[in-house]
């Protein structure tokens with residue numbers, strides 16, 4: 444999708460601080476970090492949100508979480524980290540290309556805001 448911000452990062456049209464990548468997904472640093480480590484993991488294929496996911500997206504969703512784990516390990520977040528998927532505007536989703544936030548490096552309160 445040429446008008447999707449994260450598709451433009453996948454294609455290389457827009458720059459990003461990439462930390463990891465595999466055949467299915469790309470991980471890069473959030474431009475406005477909310478924790479010492481704040482990385483976004485996105486599928487290379489466009490999918491708007493978790494709410495739009497279908498059976499055929501099962502592998503894509505699994506690969507997203509597995510790359511999130513690799514990223515967390517690479518960032519040294521052994522003591523704990525959080526993986527967040529905001530789904531829909533009321534939950535804070537502002538970019539409609541599904542992404543997992545990997546947050547760590549500070550105490551993370553619960554429940555989240």
Ligand code: 5GP
Pocket residue numbers: 448459460471472473474475476483529535536537538539
């Ligand atoms: P959401 O609010 O949709 O769950 O998360 C979108 C995230 O994308 C936000 O944390 C925001 O800071 C980040 N973001 C928005 N635009 C850009 C960008 O151009 N580059 C990067 N690296 N992150 C972005």
Ligand code: ZN
Pocket residue numbers: 444447448449450451488489490539540
């Ligand atoms: Zn997209």
